[in-house]
Amino acid sequence: MAETADAVIIGGGIHGASLAFQLTRRGLTPVVVERRAVASGATGRSSGLVRMHYDLEAESRLAWESFRWFRDWAELVGGECGFTRTGFLKIVGPAHTARLRANVAMHQRLGVPMLLVTPDDVRRLAPGFATGDFEAAAYEPESGYADPPSAAGALLQAARERGARLLQDCRVTAVSVAGGRVTGVETTRGAIASPVVVNAAGAWAAEVGRMVGLDLPVTTWRHDTMFIRRPPALRPPHPTVIDGAAAMYFRPETGGLTLVGLEDGNPLGLSPDGDTDHALPGFVERAVGRICRRIPGMEHGGLHSAHGGYDGITPDQHPILDRAGPDGFYLDCGFSGTGFKIAPAVGVCMAELILDGRAATVDISAFALGRFAEGRLLAGEHPYGNLWR
Numbered sequence: 001m002a003e004t005a006d007a008v009i010i011g012g013g014i015h016g017a018s019l020a021f022q023l024t025r026r027g028l029t030p031v032v033v034e035r036r037a038v039a040s041g042a043t044g045r046s047s048g049l050v051r052m053h054y055d056l057e058a059e060s061r062l063a064w065e066s067f068r069w070f071r072d073w074a075e076l077v078g079g080e081c082g083f084t085r086t087g088f089l090k091i092v093g094p095a096h097t098a099r100l101r102a103n104v105a106m107h108q109r110l111g112v113p114m115l116l117v118t119p120d121d122v123r124r125l126a127p128g129f130a131t132g133d134f135e136a137a138a139y140e141p142e143s144g145y146a147d148p149p150s151a152a153g154a155l156l157q158a159a160r161e162r163g164a165r166l167l168q169d170c171r172v173t174a175v176s177v178a179g180g181r182v183t184g185v186e187t188t189r190g191a192i193a194s195p196v197v198v199n200a201a202g203a204w205a206a207e208v209g210r211m212v213g214l215d216l217p218v219t220t221w222r223h224d225t226m227f228i229r230r231p232p233a234l235r236p237p238h239p240t241v242i243d244g245a246a247a248m249y250f251r252p253e254t255g256g257l258t259l260v261g262l263e264d265g266n267p268l269g270l271s272p273d274g275d276t277d278h279a280l281p282g283f284v285e286r287a288v289g290r291i292c293r294r295i296p297g298m299e300h301g302g303l304h305s306a307h308g309g310y311d312g313i314t315p316d317q318h319p320i321l322d323r324a325g326p327d328g329f330y331l332d333c334g335f336s337g338t339g340f341k342i343a344p345a346v347g348v349c350m351a352e353l354i355l356d357g358r359a360a361t362v363d364i365s366a367f368a369l370g371r372f373a374e375g376r377l378l379a380g381e382h383p384y385g386n387l388w389r
């Protein structure tokens with residue numbers, strides 16, 4: 001007889017883990033099916049930035065609701081998520097100063113701790129930064145970064161303690177449908193009967209969508225990161241930074257390292273099964289040049305390592321949180337390279353959508369699938385433009 005579950009979650013990344021945890025808090029016993037190992041997709045490569053600054057209020061609300069989970073993780077989830085408070089700076093070029101001001105005001109209205117700061121303030125917060133190319137920045141004193149694989153592992157551990165099951169090395173090969181309703185999945189290790197199936201398959205979400213005849217507007221986004229060893233003069237950790245003026249972000253890492261990623265040059269549409277152990281040719285040179293312009297003393301640093309990862313990306317670079325296709329099929333995907341920091345709240349909201357018919361904790365209706373067919377792509381209220389270009 002086939003195994004049965006209250007819900008089957010396809011994908012053991014941070015979103016599958018977060019939803020599994022939240023469903024068990026609501027009394028369900030889901031099964032998470034992961035074709036490789038927990039956090040073997042985007043989650044295992046994620047830079048883990050935890051900040052609230054977005055130009056889209058609906059996404060800021062998800063990040064803000066998620067923040068308390070990262071901050072109070074041991075109490076709310078158990079285990080560790082590696083949250084490290086470094087302070088966070090959002091730097092924009094002069095053309096975006098007015099939008100930055102408006103976005104800071106939006107976050108302050110939501111209650112997010114965020115200040116508008118000057119280049120002089122930035123030099124005090126981050127000695128060693130070059131500050132001649134921007135007029136203002138936003139500062140989040142409480143923000144920083146977390147450790148995505150630890151967070152996913154802790155959520156799944158807590159979910160399993162409440163009855164969830166995790167199948168690793170197990171690929172979903174088909175979604176079963178009868179009478180317009182999902183009835184379960186076929187996997188490489190047998191069938192699982194369930195009235196609810198959730199697509200949390202990250203960069204593989206389009207492939208899973210096709211299993212129920214959905215043509216999801218989700219392609220793949222390749223993103224490389226590098227770690228450099230800071231020279232002794234720069235050893236104290238610096239804030240976490242999204243540097244829109246330089247199309248770059250960076251944050252400190254333990255061991256005197258700095259992680260650097262670039263907003264441009266992230267190819268779309270590659271196979272998500274490609275090599276992730278090495279960065280693409282040319283990435284390290286570009287990233288070294290940019291971090292050395294922002295922090296000139298980094299000239300004396302050294303390359304530690306570089307690698308890449310894949311996430312699912314949508315045309316407006318915002319997620320799809322919805323039900324679609326046969327009854328009982330849900331979409332928790334398309335996180336477009338920024339999905340880690342919102343995962344706790346998305347898990348809460350998707351559990352509400354599945355169990356109550358709509359999300360109440362945060363309004364996620366903006367992230368409906370229908371926006372693409374209707375030509376209503378999401379854009380920030382005071383947009384900086386696409387994050388990835």
Ligand SMILES: Cc1cc2nc3c(=O)[nH]c(=O)nc-3n(C[C@H](O)[C@H](O)[C@H](O)COP(=O)(O)OP(=O)(O)OC[C@H]3O[C@@H](n4cnc5c(N)ncnc54)[C@H](O)[C@@H]3O)c2cc1C
Pocket residue numbers: 010011012013014015016033034035036037038039040041042043044045046047048049050170171172173200201202203204208223224225308309310311332333335336337338339340341342
């Ligand atoms: C290099 C990099 C840096 C990033 N940095 C940040 C950051 O600083 N801050 C931030 O907020 N976000 C960041 N992101 C984005 C964030 O990491 C992702 O949005 C998030 O991890 C996506 O989680 P997920 O669970 O949706 O997908 P994934 O972690 O990719 O998990 C999906 C899982 O589904 C499994 N799967 C696929 N198909 C099947 C199938 N048929 N059967 C069973 N299992 C299947 C895969 O093996 C995979 O493990 C970054 C992403 C990358 C790649």
